[in-house]
Amino acid sequence: MPDQDENASEPDAREAVANLRAIRELMERSTKHSTFSGLSGVLAGLASIAGCWLTHELQNQSVTNQQYSINFVLIWSLVIIAAIGCDYILTKRKAALVGKKIVSRLGKQMVAAAGPGLGTGALLTLNYLQHHMLMDIYPMWMLCYGCAVSSVGLFSQREVLYLGAAFLFTGAGTLAVAPQAGLMMMAVTFGGFHIIYGCWSSRRDGWL
Amino acid sequence: MNDIIAAHPNAVQAFEALEALGNIDDAIHQKARMGIMSLLLALGEADFKFLKETLNLSDGNLSTHLTLLEDRGYLEVQKEFVRKKPRTTYRPTDTGRNAFQRYILALERIVKASTENVESA
Numbered sequence: 001m002p003d004q005d006e007n008a009s010e011p012d013a014r015e016a017v018a019n020l021r022a023i024r025e026l027m028e029r030s031t032k033h034s035t036f037s038g039l040s041g042v043l044a045g046l047a048s049i050a051g052c053w054l055t056h057e058l059q060n061q062s063v064t065n066q067q068y069s070i071n072f073v074l075i076w077s078l079v080i081i082a083a084i085g086c087d088y089i090l091t092k093r094k095a096a097l098v099g100k101k102i103v104s105r106l107g108k109q110m111v112a113a114a115g116p117g118l119g120t121g122a123l124l125t126l127n128y129l130q131h132h133m134l135m136d137i138y139p140m141w142m143l144c145y146g147c148a149v150s151s152v153g154l155f156s157q158r159e160v161l162y163l164g165a166a167f168l169f170t171g172a173g174t175l176a177v178a179p180q181a182g183l184m185m186m187a188v189t190f191g192g193f194h195i196i197y198g199c200w201s202s203r204r205d206g207w208l
Numbered sequence: 209m210n211d212i213i214a215a216h217p218n219a220v221q222a223f224e225a226l227e228a229l230g231n232i233d234d235a236i237h238q239k240a241r242m243g244i245m246s247l248l249l250a251l252g253e254a255d256f257k258f259l260k261e262t263l264n265l266s267d268g269n270l271s272t273h274l275t276l277l278e279d280r281g282y283l284e285v286q287k288e289f290v291r292k293k294p295r296t297t298y299r300p301t302d303t304g305r306n307a308f309q310r311y312i313l314a315l316e317r318i319v320k321a322s323t324e325n326v327e328s329a
Binding site: 012013016017019020022023026027 | 237242243246247249250262312315316318319321322323
């Protein structure tokens with residue numbers, strides 16, 4: 001954006017282009033103002049760690065494939081419900097505090113952006129479930145979630161992009177190097193990364 | 209007028225550019241105020257802290273620009289207490305929205321006139 005003094009001179013074409021560009025960039029940047037609650041990130045992380053611990057306990061029990069699958073789906077369904085539920089309540093509260101609505105144009109864009117990544121993760125889970133391969137699903141979840149978060153990051157703060165990239169790199173690394181450590185890496189990523197991001201976000205914007 | 213246009217093929221673009229320049233609103237045509245209006249039109253509203261951090265302006269500087277825009281009737285101000293802390297929120301008025309749209313149109317006309325001028329040269 002060019003500097004202009006108080007008695008702004010008439011713009012030439014180049015300056016007009018620069019001003020139009022600056023206006024567009026500012027409008028785009030402004031839509032990235034977050035209503036994300038840091039506490040919801042921490043709670044989602046804790047829910048994920050609890051899910052990992054319960055899954056670890058499940059793995060140590062002698063159960064049939066069918067029982068394992070049912071319990072596995074139950075555990076992670078509860079984790080997702082807890083995480084999304086906390087996020088919804090806290091984000092709604094924060095949005096109200098800053099005078100915004102949780103269902104906004106930006107919110108819808110974010111949901112649409114996350115859709116393909118999360119949808120792919122759900123389809124892969126169904127496929128792994130059918131073939132009793134759920135113990136190998138974790139790197140796929142990290143990759144699909146990383147894709148979803150990276151897509152959301154395009155509409156949000158730069159740090160969300162970094163979070164998505166962290167999931168993608170860790171997911172790819174786990175898949176390539178240590179797929180057997182998938183559950184532990186789930187605790188590190190879905191647990192640790194969410195807690196770190198939530199704490200960082202809270203430190204900047206407050207806990208609620 | 210028609211004689212001038214006939215004699216100078218670029219005269220139409222030049223007249224359009226001049227007309228557009230006449231529509232440049234000095235209240236908006238300034239770096240900080242253009243930024244304030246851009247943010248407020250994109251968001252619908254914003255508080256003082258957000259504007260200050262996003263535009264990287266000092267308290268005094270931002271206040272001066274906000275006051276000018278408010279005096280022109282481009283903004284409306286709401287002061288309230290949120291969790292015992294004062295919070296000042298700014299919203300664009302219909303006058304402000306219209307003025308900003310006219311400003312954008314004027315910039316676009318200047319660019320268009322310049323482009324046509326280059327193409328016909």
